[in-house]
Amino acid sequence: MTIKFIAIDLGGVLFSEGKAFARKGWSLEGYDVDLLHSLMVSPPSMDLRKGIINDHQFWNEFLPTKIPPHYDVNKIKSIYYDGYLLDQDIANFIEKCKQQGIQAVAFSGNIPSRVEYLDNKYSFRKLFDKECYSYDHQATKPDVYFVEALIKVCYPKETESIKLSHGKPLEGDNLKTFSELGPSILYLDDNPKDSKPALNYNIQVFNYQRGKFDELSKFITEKGINIKL
DSSP: OOOOEEEEETBTTTBOOOHHHHHHHHHHTTOOHHHHHHHHTSHHHHHHHTTSSOHIIIIIIIGGGTSOTTSOHHHHHHHHHTTOOBOHHHHHHHHHHHHTTOEEEEEEOOOHHHHHHHHHHHOGGGGOSEEEEHHHHTOOTTOHHHHHHHHHHHOTTTTTTOOOBTTBOOOHHHHHHHHHHGGGEEEEESOHHHHGGGGGGTOEEEEOOTTOHHHHHHHHHHHTOSOOO
């Protein structure tokens, strides 16, 4: 099976999922962990991920109205940002794929400032040839629109004439085109719910768990994928 692109989710694949770290850090500060977690997955948080509102609107206008006055917004944000740790197995995997002529695509439903923070800390963006972020497409996982946007990022010329519409998945010949391109993409996510829509486009999906790189290696071998590890 010929793979031309590896699509790597940031949170949970390239980086460890930061929720547990954030909850522990907030707890040590004496903050209401459940309250803060609920705000990080609230509708305004989703709007921030989609690029509908900006960081200032979320952190400086929305959040202070929802937390006790003695809570430090900057401390909350810092703990939230610090939760991601680089998975060196995946970083090495990306490098090996690129050496074999396979392009690497980063994707994420994260917020702009957190992506910037992680790049400043790890310089991870240099690993990738292309990027697909929720805030660039006003859609996040598990929306099928996000998967369609990812395919367009991989194949801009082949899909140039096809227009995407929010809430209206591709049909007919357009769906056929995307479904024919899908098998050349290996898609790594840590959440089966988030990765499920990619299966609609015949994308090769693997749900990765940190520390279990051997399972990814086994998947590649069993599928006969053209990646030498």
